[in-house]
Amino acid sequence: MFVIEGLINRIKRIRGYYGDRYDEGEYYEFCTNCDANLTLQKGYSPSLKYWYCRGCGQLQINPDMESDIVWYCDRCEAVLTDQEGFTEEAGEWKCTKCGYVSKLDSKNIFLTEEEREEEMKNPYRGLSKEDLLRLHLYTNREPVGGREDVFRICEKETGRSYIEKRLMTYEKSIYEFLLDHPVAHMPRIREVFEGMNRLIVIEEYIEGRTIAELLDESLISEKRAIEIVKDLCVILDDLHHLSNPIIHRDIKPSNIILSPEGEVYLLDMNVAKWYDPDQKDDTRYLGTEHYAAPEQLGYGLVASSPRTDIYAVGVLMNVMITGKYPKEQHVEGELWKIIECCTSLEVAQRYTEKELLDALELYERKNHAR
The missing domain is CATH 1.10.510.10 (Transferase(Phosphotransferase) domain 1)
Structure with missing residues (x-):
């Protein structure tokens, strides 16, 4: 479970001024990151709890919200804080959008959206120490066909080539089944690791x-x-x-x-x-x-x-x-x-x-x- 500590992301609310125009009775709200006028963005409403700025993509928090923390689903990245009945007290929450149960861990708090997004890019996020040690036995990761989710790797001990796949769409049970029941003329599955948002598959490298x-x-x-x-x-x-x-x-x-x-x-x-x-x-x-x-x-x-x-x-x-x-x-x-x-x-x-x-x-x- 990942969160953003939202103090610096709270929408800036300014009375009256927009450019050279002034209206004592009107508020304008601005993005804390790029200073875009959120009030003019299509679909925006001051009543919304959260808003992704259409200028820079940063999550903005309504200044009237009591909490500075926004919780995200580890799998689909939905904002859990906005889901009906959400509470931090249970220590975990089942996302009403995708059904994934995320742990509410105060250790994983980020001060900015950039920090969270950088961590989300980590394909090994959530893997156990044992799994990370196993993956460390492979080296020389080279992208295959220009893709960012498939790599040719080399086992350090034997020098043999394998393929590493970092999957976001998958059925884990199929890979586990094929691990024990290989099919002729399909790459043999060697290892399977599941993190928070990706399945890491190590499989036979087929020359050709x-x-x-x-x-x-x-x-x-x-x-x-x-x-x-x-x-x-x-x-x-x-x-x-x-x-x-x-x-x-x-x-x-x-x-x-x-x-x-x-x-x-x-x-x-x-x-x-x-x-x-x-x-x-x-x-x-x-x-x-x-x-x-x-x-x-x-x-x-x-x-x-x-x-x-x-x-x-x-x-x-x-x-x-x-x-x-x-x-x-x-x-x-x-x-x-x-x-x-x-x-x-x-x-x-x-x-x-x-x-x-x-x-x-x-x-x-x-x-x-x-």
Whole structure:
């Protein structure tokens, strides 16, 4: 739990003066950080307890508030002090916005918003001393693909490379399950640590190039694209038939890597979810535009299922061959019928991974016979 001691953030209230104009009966209120006139900012009202200045983004506290302290949720950063029934006496508070229980610890008091924001940027915030010592066994953190949440790291003792992910969106139980139940041709999970607002995942480093990188140079031949999709079907069949089936929900070019030997690997379980056949709707709508099936975005009367991943595979196959999404340009001939089935708006009309594999092998026998 983090708070801001608000004395220096209390809104400045000045009677009458605004520029050269003076009105004895009127007050103007100004930001303590940038001196912006809050009274003129859209949506502002003197009755509000708190206000984020639209000029500098600093939190401002109504000068009529009795307490100088503002408590924040450790997970979603909602202002807890403003939530109905909030009290510091219990020593903890369950956020009414996200449900996370934050500890009310007077040790974590910041004098300014800048101090709090700097601490919030710390990806290891809230980790135990034991976890921090484990992470200290890795060094040489290099960003991957220009990202700020994925790093290639080196284990000091062995010199082996691994990947460190700092996730803000995740299902921890999936990573814990995969730690003990690895899936072939997916990075093996090595360690999992959870702090206050991030999950730190250490996983196997896979040498190779992503399909996104390959597409930056040239299109992929139909024959090779079919081979890649067939390999994906095998991976998805394993994932979808675990003792607790998992839906990937983010199959796209940047999440598929080809090793120097040509093997296909499926990456990133960041938005994966457990499959529940009785669920009627996803609790959170996650996925990547163009690749996400309609049910991932709240359309229809069903939740994500194994056929949700098949939708993305169909889009991927079209993109590999044409460089375009199906709605922009689709492949020609019989292969389009297969992709069209994959990307059907009706979930039940899509292939299963086994059906897609059979359809592609039949297509190959007809069209790629030597």
